[in-house]
Structures are given as C-alpha cells and as structure tokens.
Amino acid sequence: MFVSRQKFLFLLPGLLGLLAIILFPLLFTIRVSFSSWDVVVPGLDWIGGENYARVFADRRFWEAMGRLALMATGTVLIQYVLGFALALLVWRDVRCKRFFRVLFLVPMMTTPVIMSVIWRTIFHESLGPLNDFLGLLGFDPVPWLSIGGMAVASVMIVEVWQWTPFMFLLLLAGLLSLPEEPFQAAAVDGAGPVRTFFMVTFPLMAPISIGALIIRLIEASKIMETVYVLTSGGPGTATETASYYIYIRGLRDFQIGYAASMSVTYLVMMIVVLTIIAKLLTRVFILKDGA
C-alpha cells in the first residue's frame, strides 16, 4: 500500500520481541562454537575453526544427519499420503463423518513425550500388547526396540501416529475450501473417482500440499522427544538423529563448544536444504498443474 509511519507499529513489537529473546542465544551459540568450552575447561576461549574441522570429520554426526534425513522424509511422506487419504475419506458422503474427523484429529493434540511413554509400554517385547497380539496371529515376538532396523521403524510408527493428523487437518481444510465447479465439470465429462482425483483434486490442492509438506519437514527434522523416550538413540546409535547426537555431546558430555559448532552446521544445512526443497516442491507441483 502506501507509506506511513504507523506501519512500524504493527511489525516492530513482534519483531523486536522475537529478536530480543532469540538474538542472544543465536549469537552466543555462534561464539561458543569457536571455543573449547567443556566440563574440563569451562569458559570462552578462542580456538578458531577447530570444532568445525572436528564436525566435518565426525562420522557419527554425518550418520546421524543421514538417518535424520531418511526418517524425516520417510515419515513426512507417509503422513502426507495417509493424511490425504484420510482427508478424502471423511470429506463427504460418509456417515458419522464429524465423529471420525474429531477422532482423527486427536493424536496431534496429545503430548508427544507422554504418548511415547505409553508407546514404550506397548512396544515392550515380553509384556507389551503388540507382541502379544502378533503371538495370537502366530508370529514370533518382534524385537521392536532392541534391533536397529526395527527400532527405527518403531520410532517412525509413533511419529506417523502422532503427526498424520496435522497433515489431515491442513489437507481437509483445503479440500473443504475447494470450489464446486471443476468437480461438476469432471462429472459431466464422465471422469471416475481416480481420474477426478488426479486431474482435479490433486492439482487444486497443490499450494496447500506444498505448505503442509514444508511445515511438517521443518517440525519433523527436530525429532527428539520420541527418540529420547523410546530408544534413547539406541540400540547403539541406530535411532540416533542429529538433534539427539547434539544433545548427547552438549548436555550429557557437556562439550558445549563442540555441540555449538554442530548446531550451527546443522542449522545452516537445514536452511539451505529446506529452501531448496521448497523451491523444488513449488516447481514440481506447479509444473504438474500447468502442464
């Protein structure tokens, strides 16, 4: 619109407030990353890029990053597909759809940590219901939390349970706001449900899909609490994500300087990767739509 002094009145309280709280931690972390602060030698000295060199050589860190990338994209994609399917299922012409909509929303309202505590009891190999149920069906007990691959799967199951509703909510709201006309046109053209979905529904939902995917990716990359409760990063380092590893080095081993350098590296990488993904997604969706 136009220029007026008053516009700053709107932006500044929030911006300055955020900066005030965030600026110190940010700057501090960057400064600390250049020091060797740890339990043995506390305090801000300067060791230049030593920590960063160590980060680049740290295999465990990069493995954790890789694991994170896998788990985050894996769960987000599953959540997207499931969330979309669920949204479509309770979108229209279903009995008791309001009840199911409420039910489907519930998991995301719960406290992830607390639910993880419950899941831990569920996944328990000898006393938990999951293996008991599988036993009834004739399967051997599954080592949900004690074997690497299974542990990853268990964490992912919990994440999917917890966060699919978030996708579901965004996508359902999007579906409910779609105009009638394109669907009527498709019906007139004799398109069946599958074709209607790919030709009409999916393209129209493109902008919302992109937003939802990006937001979920941002949140999913911070997976920590589930891992902390369910597996403590184990067995071994099988479910150790980047944030968990940083937690170990920083708050358990108290190598604060090193943890800070990992954090900064992580942050920069995340921003770059997420921006690229955002641009890519936009191109993919828009291309599909305009083609």
Place this chain on the structure above:
Amino acid sequence: MAALYRFLKYAAILAWSAFVIAPFLWALTTSFKTSSGVVSGATYIPWLQYKPSLEGWGVLFRRAGKGIDIVDPYLSSLTVTVSASAISLVLGTLAAYGLSRFSFRMGPVKNADITFFFISQRIMPPIVLAIPFFLMLQALGLLDTRLGLILVYVALLLPIAVWVMVDFFNNIPVELDETAMLDGCGPIETFWRVILPNCKPGLVVAGLFCIIFGWNDFFFAFILTFTKTQLLPVAVVALNSSVTPWWSLSASALISVAPLVVLAFIVEKYLSQGNLAGAIK
C-alpha cells in the same frame, strides 16, 4: 462395484480409527492394573484377566510421600501455555498484518525476508537454544520460574502465529482496507474495526497451534525448570525413568492429554463450518 468401494472406504476408516484409539485403550486398561496384571504378560480385560484397582489413579492426587502431585504441574502448564500463546498471538497477528499490508525496507531486507526470518525460527532444534537460554535465564534470575518459561515459549510460538496469520491476511483483499480508509479510518482503526472482526478463523487456527505446541513442549521445560516450577510433560516423564509402575504412568498420561482432546472438538466444529478454509493455505 460401488458397494465394494463403500466397503473399502469404511474398512479403511475403521482401521485407522483402531490405530488411533489403540494406545489410549491400552493406557486405560493398564491404569487399572496392579503388578499381577503386568508381570506375566499383556492383559486387556479387567476382572477376566486381571484384578482392577484404583491404585494407579490414587497415586495422582496424593501430595507428600508416595505418589506424584498432578495438580500443580497442571496449573503451571495452564498458566504458561495460555500466557505465552496469548502474547504470541497478539504480537504475531500485529506483525503479520504489517507484513501483509505494508512494504518494509530495512536496508536490503524486504517483506519476504522478514517473513522468512520469522518462520525459520522453527527450524532451530531445541538443543541449539537450550544452553544459551539456560545461561540467559540464569543471568536474569528466571530459571525454574513460570515467567522464564513464558519468555522462551513466546520465542517459539510467535513464528507459528506469524506463519498462520500472514497467509490468512493475504487472502483478505486489500480493497477492504482501502474502503475502510476512504470511509475515514486510519491504519490502526482499519485493523481494529474492519480486519480483525473478520479474522476469527485465522485466530482460532493460530491460537490452536500455539496452545498445542506450547502445552506439549517437553524439552525446554525439562532443561529450564527443576523443582519449583514443573510442567505437566516433565512431571509425567520423570515417572518414566524411575521404577514407576505402569499403572500410575498410564493414569498420569491419560490425565495429561485429556484437556487438549477437548480442543479437537472445537477444531472440528470450525472445520465443518468451512471457517478454517480461508485460514490454512
């Protein structure tokens, strides 16, 4: 063909519903157990497979000695979450309106960059901020206090409010603001009298997300509080590490998640009215 389709539809819905309910059902039955119901393997049906008891639940409300106090953490969580959400919503909505309507230029930094700055705050994993926040609160004497937590939560929730509201405002035509101004309203009056009353869906969504993310935070509460102030998630998880019986665990877990489940009803109501549609894009 159509009948098969319908059957599959309902089957899918019921399957997922079962998946959603399962953990709650399990927690519910477990909360009524005692050691006999747990030690020999998984049990499900009270009276048939184990003897139900209220021991798990009783533990919640006993204060001193055995048991955990659930009332205090509840109140703390409530205070902190509501305050932080309210502040974030107010500041965030104002900022979002500014970013949507006006163009800012602070050096090379423009609107889109500022919005990106807000949203990118969510990328920070809690770890990155944990120690500096700790030191900051320590210096301010706000460790282990509700106020300290509120401050930290505002930093976490503000980006959410901005993200939701900027999108929402962008969907309201600028011509409406202009008409208000032509009718004699200054920018602030325009915001207050014309735009805000049309914002309810957006505010509901933003407020909802703030409350959800605030109430359910574990990490920062864990790091920044100890004994004086304790939030709900921390209280419950503390039980996890000690040798706490499953039944008290389950009972406290159920109690903790109940309030927000109520929110699910409110959200669904707004969703079905089509009001949320404009807010989430």
Place this chain on the structure above:
Amino acid sequence: MSLIVENLGKTVEGEVHLADIDLAFEKGGFYVLLGPTLSGKTSLLRLLAGLDRPSAGRILLDGRDTIGTPVWKRRVSMVYQQFINYPNLTIYDNIAFPLRRMGLSPSDVDAKVRGAAEMLGISELLERKPGGISGGQQQRTALARALVKGSDLLLLDEPLINLDYKLREQLRDEFKNIFSDNLDSIVVYSTTEPIEALMLGGEVVVLNEGRQLQTGPTHAVFRRPATEAVARVFNDPPMNMIDGTVADDHLLLGGGLRLPKLAHLAGLAPGAYRFGIRASDLGLARGGANDVAFDITVELAEISGSETFIHARHADVSWVIQEEGVHTYPLGELIPAYLDPRNLYAFASDGRLAAAPAAGV
C-alpha cells in the same frame, strides 16, 4: 471546488502505467475514463483517491497539492469492480459505517441510510449481510455507501464489469438517474466499453497505454476522434480501417472500391489516407441514394445479443458489418454490401483526423 491533475505520471518497477496526464475536473461534472485494459484507468483512479503516490506531477485540490493528505482525511469515495463490502456488518451498518465515522447523530445516520437504500432499491435488504445477497445487490450496497457520504470526489472503477449483461444494462440506466441530480461532487467513472461512455454522457477522457489521447464532451469525441487510436478505442466493434488514396475527384479504397468525393470528403488533399467507417454504418440493403454497392463474400456471421456481425471480404480487404436482428447468411457466396461515403472518416498518414462526417448524418 476544483480538481486539477498536472503532468501526472506513475511508473512501477520500470513499467510506465501513466504519463503526462493533464486534466481539470469541475464540481458537478461527470467524467468517463475510457480505455482498454491496462490503459491506466485504475492507476489514475487510485492516484486521485490518494491510495497511491504519483511518480511525477501533482494533483491539486482547490489549488493545494493533495499529496500530504492521508487517505482517511479526504472526502473521497470509491466503488471497486470486485464487490467490496464489510463482510461482518449488515447492509444497514455497511452504509452507516462512514456516517458513524463522521460522527453523525443516530437519527441523521438513519435518515441518510434509508434514503440511500431507497435510491438504490435495497431497502428490504438492510438486515442482511453481504454474504447472503447477490452480486448486483452487493454492488448496490457498495454504491449506496459511497454516495451516502456526500464526498467531493466519487470514483467508480468499472463497477459493472462483474455483473451479468442484463444487470449491467439495468444499472446503467439507474446510474444516469442517480448522477443526473448530482451537483456537488465530481464523479469519475472508468470503463472499457464505448457504449457505457455514450450512454452515461458527460465528458470523456480516452486513455491508451497510460497516455491521454483525447478529452472532451463524450459525444463530440465520439463523432470527431482526433486520431486513429481514439477511433480504435472508442468503437466496439472496432472501426473498419482501409488504406486508400485520394485523387482530385474520387477516392480509391483498398480492394478497388471507388467512391465519389462527397460532402466532408471534398476538401481532402490528394494523397494516401486511411479511411474508417463504423460497422453500424454499413448495411446489406440499399439505404439511400448515396449508397455505393460493393460485393462481399461472407466468411462468418457472429450473433451477439440482438445484433449480427458479418465478417466478410471484398477482394483482399476485410470488413465487419453490423446488422440489426438475428440473421443467417450464406457463407462463401457473393452478396452486395452498401456504404454511404458520407459516413466515412479520413485519417492522414500520421494518424490524425483529416475529415469527419457532419453531425446528424
């Protein structure tokens, strides 16, 4: 009250939206901004309202530059093409809004609101909300709110473009009545349709690509377009334009059409010209003694509303002829068309008007 636009220009990120606009508006006057899309009409209206700032030039209200006055302190109303009303207020409150801002007493507000609603025919809707009424009714509400303030300047930006055909015609008639009583405000109305300009009258400002082509009383500009460009903008369907030459005693148009140098054409100096004639001034039946016949091949008969536009060819020149009523024509056959040279416009090679039909032909 006088409103003067001096040397106004607006450039956005390198693109020129408006340039060199000079206008003078008078109290009680009705002005039409006519031009195709992207000709600068909306830009000009927004600058007049104070919603945007000019890149060059100034706008003077009673001699003072308006640039310092913020929008909310001006006495301006605007009606947009999208139906803009306050969604959360009833129609009554919508119309009352500006009056309450001005601090009028509730009884004054009530009287004015009911008066405006009466004039726009929406009195039964006062308790409803904008979401529950039709587009036409929403636009009437917007108009009522714009009028009720008694502003010095009333701006309308293609207000009828989003309404259906019948509604447009109906509202156009009502506009004539509403604005004919107006003695105090300056009304500026923008449109892309020449017929709206002609129906509403007043003075017209013809715009194209951000520039001001011609300004003057609407019918005068219509009859005597100063340049080819004006003739192009001000006619729908566009004027038939044919290259031709003028000799001492006759005109020769493209396709070998030879015409006598009658009436206003008599004074034309020999040379190359472009001749223009309106589709409605051509016909398929002999109209009068001066009609000249020429054979055309019909390529397409386009039915639009209650008229038919015939697209045809004579030799290698394309013509568009407008006929009343709905007809079908034999495609591909040769049929006679008639042209009265007294309806011919002549434009010199630089685009400027050389000769125009006399009034009353």
